[in-house]
Structure formats: C-alpha cells, structure tokens
Amino acid sequence: MMKTLGYYNGTYDELDRMMVPMNDRVCYFGDGVYDAGPCRNYHIFAIDEHIDRFFNNAALLEIRMPCTKAELKALLQELVQKLDTGDLFVYYQVTRGTGMRDHPFTEGTGNLWVTLKPAAPPQLAEKIRLITVEDTRFYHCNIKTLNLIPSVMASQRAKEKGCQEAVFHRGDRVTECAHSNCHILKDGRLITAPLDNLILPGIARAHLINICEKLGVPVDERPFTVAELMAADEVLVSSSSKFCLSACEVDGKPVGGRAAALLETIQKAVEEEFLTQTE
Missing domain, CATH: 3.30.470.10 (Aminotransferase class 4, branched-chain amino acid transferase, N-terminal domain)
Known part of the structure; x- marks a missing residue:
C-alpha cells in the first residue's frame, strides 16, 4: 500500500x-x-x-x-x-x-x-476570510485548463493577508474565486453567477444549487456586484475540495452572519449528501 x-x-x-x-x-x-x-x-x-x-x-x-x-x-x-x-x-x-x-x-x-x-473531509463550520482581486484571466474560464497563473498570484496575495481565498471581479461584477465558485445568500435566496465563459461550471456549485432547490430555497443565477457581496446575509464559496464554506470577512471588513440558520441547514444537507454517497 x-x-x-x-x-x-x-x-x-x-x-x-x-x-x-x-x-x-x-x-x-x-x-x-x-x-x-x-x-x-x-x-x-x-x-x-x-x-x-x-x-x-x-x-x-x-x-x-x-x-x-x-x-x-x-x-x-x-x-x-x-x-x-x-x-x-x-x-x-x-x-x-x-x-x-x-x-x-x-x-x-x-x-x-x-x-x-x-485528504480529510472538510469541516463546514469553518469560517474563512477573503480578499477581492481584479479578474485578469482570459475568456475561457469555463474550461478547467492548466493555465492558472492569475489564480496562483491571487491565492498568494490572499495567503499574505492571512486569508483563505480570493474573489475575482471584472469591474463591479463578481465572477468566481481563485479556486472555487462564489455565491451569496440574500433575503432567503441563493444568488450565484450564471454559467458563461467567465466562470467554471463547478460540480460543487451544481450540487449546492440542487440542494437549495430541494430545500425550497429560491435560486437566482444572475450576475451580482462587489457591493452586493459586501451587503450579503451570507457569503459562500463552493469547491470539490471544500464543498461549501462561508466567509466572515472580505478585504478586512466583516461580512455575513445574518442568515445563520439557513446557512446551517444548507451546509448540513451538503455534508449529508457527501456522507451518504461515500458510505
């Protein structure tokens, strides 16, 4: 072995x-x-x-x-x-x-x-800290290519600031993170960027959307702004390695914490799906 x-x-x-x-x-x-x-x-x-x-x-x-x-x-x-x-x-x-x-x-x-x-399964109760970074990647972000220098540089900037992930934006529009998709909860709804050539069609993103729909949480697949990110009830990042984590800080400013019960329900359902399918 x-x-x-x-x-x-x-x-x-x-x-x-x-x-x-x-x-x-x-x-x-x-x-x-x-x-x-x-x-x-x-x-x-x-x-x-x-x-x-x-x-x-x-x-x-x-x-x-x-x-x-x-x-x-x-x-x-x-x-x-x-x-x-x-x-x-x-x-x-x-x-x-x-x-x-x-x-x-x-x-x-x-x-x-x-x-x-x-690799041990992630602990979804963990709160992470984020920074925002201008998205300088090319226009094939929907393809999971090996050309990851912008993501590498953004991840290093996040590490240097004591953060765990970087949120990309093109002008005011939030696209995704350096190695995950980004979403927000606002007024009981999940808002996530639409599938286009600016974001990766994440598997964890698809599972998150499916789980929200099963829970009766409305899902809006639409662009959202940095201002909406900062004002969100909760900020979520999803990836195959971390599933669905929530943020407590973006660019040194507190975010989220205003929909704790809904967040816990979603994360519990995400975790249960994983545990059930890997028994």
Whole structure:
C-alpha cells in the first residue's frame, strides 16, 4: 500500500518517485485540462459528473483523450485501492501530448496524469476570510485548463493577508474565486453567477444549487456586484475540495452572519449528501 500515488500513461509509483518527459506540452504551454474531487472510504464522490466535465473540457480544446470515460472511471477506482487510506483527494489531468516545443498541436492522443494524496473531509463550520482581486484571466474560464497563473498570484496575495481565498471581479461584477465558485445568500435566496465563459461550471456549485432547490430555497443565477457581496446575509464559496464554506470577512471588513440558520441547514444537507454517497 502507498501513502501517495502518481500515474503517467500506465506507469505509477509514489509521487516523489514519478518522472515525466520534459517535452510534455504541459512544461511549455500548460496545454491541458484537469479535474479533481474528494474520495471517502475509497468511494470517489460525484465521479461521473467530474469525468463528464473532464472530457467536455478536453473536447473544447481539441485534445484527443487516450481512454474512454468508462476506462478512466475504472482506472481511478483501481488506483484509489492502492492507497493506505480511503480518504483522498483525487486529481487527474490530460495534456495535449509530447513533442519538441512548437506552438501548433502535436499529433496523437494526450498524456494522462493522476495524483492521489490523503485528504480529510472538510469541516463546514469553518469560517474563512477573503480578499477581492481584479479578474485578469482570459475568456475561457469555463474550461478547467492548466493555465492558472492569475489564480496562483491571487491565492498568494490572499495567503499574505492571512486569508483563505480570493474573489475575482471584472469591474463591479463578481465572477468566481481563485479556486472555487462564489455565491451569496440574500433575503432567503441563493444568488450565484450564471454559467458563461467567465466562470467554471463547478460540480460543487451544481450540487449546492440542487440542494437549495430541494430545500425550497429560491435560486437566482444572475450576475451580482462587489457591493452586493459586501451587503450579503451570507457569503459562500463552493469547491470539490471544500464543498461549501462561508466567509466572515472580505478585504478586512466583516461580512455575513445574518442568515445563520439557513446557512446551517444548507451546509448540513451538503455534508449529508457527501456522507451518504461515500458510505
């Protein structure tokens, strides 16, 4: 059994012993897409939804997949069994291929990477602190590409300020966070940015919307502003690794705390769904 695991085109080992070719296009262009999600008790949560998005993102960039959806699902389920804990974070990416550095596409299928590392389920009662950052990313934010420099820089700025996440905005409009989707609760409604090319169609976002609808919480998929964020009853961020956390501060100013009961109901339902599906 292993503590961590890396996989590359059929070869696997502990992560710190894995090596990949320098001519993989990821090294020069970040030319690929990725997906990821939590695993509990050796059960990968929402695996079909993540794999569907993964293949869709690859198709949007015209990357030829080296396997089918069914083959990838079987591979991931096989790999998690090799770890000495079933509570994991499962990450996978496909790059366009291997070849001498040249901007046009390489021929053939892409290279498949998988990394597995231990990760305990998140504690949803945790309150996090946020900062706002101008969104300087390109206009393909709906594709989960490996080009993450703006998110890396924003995350570093947040860390330096003692915060856990950065909220992107384009002018007055809030888009999403550096590595999560952003939502607000206001007057008993969930407000979340619409699916367009400025935000990622998050799996956790979709589950949050579905849960709110089941609870009878109205959902408005519309743009909202930084001013609305600051005046929200609660500020939420959702991601596959953290599910649904709430913020207590944005840019050093207190936010939220005005719909605690509704927030607790939503978070409890989110957690229960995860626990039920990974028993």
